[in-house]
Amino acid sequence: MDTDSDLPSKPPSRPGVPALGSGAACAVRAGGQNAGTAAASGVARMSVRIVSDPRELAALLPDWEELSASALEPNVFYEPWLLMPALQRLAVGRTLRLAFVFAADPARPEPPLLTGFFPLECQRGYKGLPIPSVRLWRHLHCFLTIPLVRAGWAHETLAAFFDWLASDSRSGALMEFTLISGEGPFQQALVEALHGSSRPSHILESYTRALFRPAADAEAHLASGLSGRHRRKIKHQEKQLSALGHIEYDVLGQGDDIDARIEEFLQLEASGWKGREGSALASNAGERQYFEAIAREGFRRGQLMMSSLRLDGRPIAYKCDFLAGRGAFTFKIAFDENYARYSPGLLLEIHAIRRLHAQSRTDWVDSCTHPRNSMFNRLWPARRSIQTRVVSTGRAPGDLAVAMLPMLAWLRRKLRWRRSAAVDSNLEIEAERGGMNRLASSADAK
């Protein structure tokens, strides 16, 4: 177990207190993902179950919920209350398999302990290769796909998962860990599982995105990201805005009308470029219903954070975050384009920085944004590393495909470059564009 300074570790998994819910717990020595696991694997019998029957899934909900709270790294997007509505609304046309990993202690009568959850999407091909593959499911509004793995059980869970991948006839030749963290306990567990194994693996992508970490105080944090001139300009914009009417920063509280806020947010988002482009949540019935469901449930559970900047009562900037453990995830932001010259979105983020420094529940916020989002990169100097890693499931075509991927990517880049060279011979711009194309699929344009 890494110390509590680790980005993703949560109170239940503080050193020495691995949150273990069943009798099998006694087999595992305190110490987290790296330590003491030999004892457990000697005792626990691991198994992987694919759950597709809705009733079976419903019966697993409490365990899944509890696993989310005891995970090595929190991932709000894979908590049942965020994923179940996605399965209902955003999975059309997808072949999904929900893999649950259990540890059973043969010496004890308790039901097996849920130690892992991997929602998988099956694909017929991979990057143009006719090779069946699976990957961690990433729906339209999912910005992180770290599987849920119980703290203290990472070693056994990953071993069981890889064994299952190798033996299961439907899992294909490749497994893609799509948008996982490039550092921290899950990545370390994965490195450990792959080190010395004969499975070829390859990092397809590795980049950083903005992360909020509190500084000594809000002013120090702001000063580290914004120059004095920039801060004066922002202050001036706020003053100009307040000349237009009464401005107010509003945070959703317990007794507030959640439905009204949801509607306000959806309208504001649809009023901007996302609405025109058809990518606003309100542009599509399924996405709208998805957002309504998760926002209501998040509110009920105290895991939703919504704040807005209001001018004479009307919202001109909105922000919606989900809390998970000691962390939070920035889900969506929106602002009224008519007020763009006053930077209402930026003003709201600055207010959020002040608010985050005045509380003690949240230690970090993942921006969930594009690696080159200039606003967040400027406001939040810290970064978190995000990776996409492909691993062969252990079959010969998978081994070959993983080994070929870098060459294919290189060839593709060469061909694309040659084609566009006539138009634009600037290498720098082309490289940037190549990066953008690849990243466009992995980040919601916020």
Next chain:
Amino acid sequence: MSEVVKTRRSVLGAGRGAGSELAVSLPADPGSPRQADEARSARLRFSVVVVEDPAALTEYVAAWQALADSALEPNVFYEPWMLVPAIQAFGGGGDLRFVFVQAFDPANPAAPPILCGFFPLERKRRYGGLAMPLPFTSLALWKHPFCYLCTPLLRAEYASECLAAFFDWLAAGSHGSTLLEFGFTAGDGPFWQALGDHIERHAKPYYVSVSFLRALFRSTGDTEAYLRASVPSSRMRELRRHERRLADAGPLEYRALEPGDDVDAWIGEFLHVESISWKGKGGRALVLDAFSREYFETIAKAAYRRGQLMMLALRLDGRAIAHKCNFVSGAGSFAFKIAFDEAHARHSPGVLLELENIRLLHARPQIRWMDSCADASHPMLDRLWPGRRTIQNVVVGTGRPLGDWVVAAIPLLRLLKRKLSRGAPRAQGPKRASG
């Protein structure tokens, strides 16, 4: 002999905030904000100086030490007082060159340049990172026999600009090499974030040829809580029993090197214990090689003068039966060597001394972490230190023809090699026994 390549860079993105503790990042200094003054860094021009004659390094030592003290990630092995003696002891056979990245302010030409990056490189005729030599000239961060981390030194506030300048120099190709290996570098934390971002932004093929975890100590503020969380009580009872058995044989004491102590005597004592340890018996002790011995004596004395040496001993009846030597660098530290007397092996004097090390580290809260510098899966430290850091080798093309192509082909070559030598043991990451 040195050459200068001028490079111009725009600032891509904001500076990196190494100030806050990221997941497994090991920032140099937790307090100060690391954000670059953007207006300033946009104005700076970065240039590269390559030093091939080790004697010419002396003029850089002061700036180099200042860089090491404010590095994005501390690496004691690349600090001048530790690297210069290594060049003298072990640098003879290699084709070494030392790359310095400097920043100039054109608006203020009289100001001295700011040293922003230091990359000690070894040029090899072949690339040997895959247990099968490829006929391509390659550069690698230099790793001498007692260097356990090769993360280059980057100035925290200009890390991305510095990397960009370094890659521009690589692409200019005056070094005549096709491949570059960032071997034995940190695989998590701000250095890898900066390197990964640069590679990704320029769509460069790269290949992580080795990636493994090694034990990392992270201070938790309280020794008792740390031990309760990390060492099972049965193991603690066993170790206390060993301690009692040893104490039965005579007065047992833990001692740490303190200011004013005779450092030469401590060094001599360490060398003695190492010579009677399993390493001495295996012919690998420092005393058995004149160069290694002199290197160790030089760096230990230099570290002591600089306040960067930690030595501790377990003594029975006045004679040391276990000895340990660490180097401190900023908020971090590095476990260099541990040795114990084989005659007492059954009472685990080395483990007892490691427990003392944990106590001493908690007594010095300014040291927030210690890198074990050990192999992956070190049987002793893995059980005492639950934290881990990732160490990896990253290969990139330098920008010469074929470089990117070779990097993209390495996984295929590797697979081919594995299929051909099926049954033979697979190539593993570089190995080293620690302690």
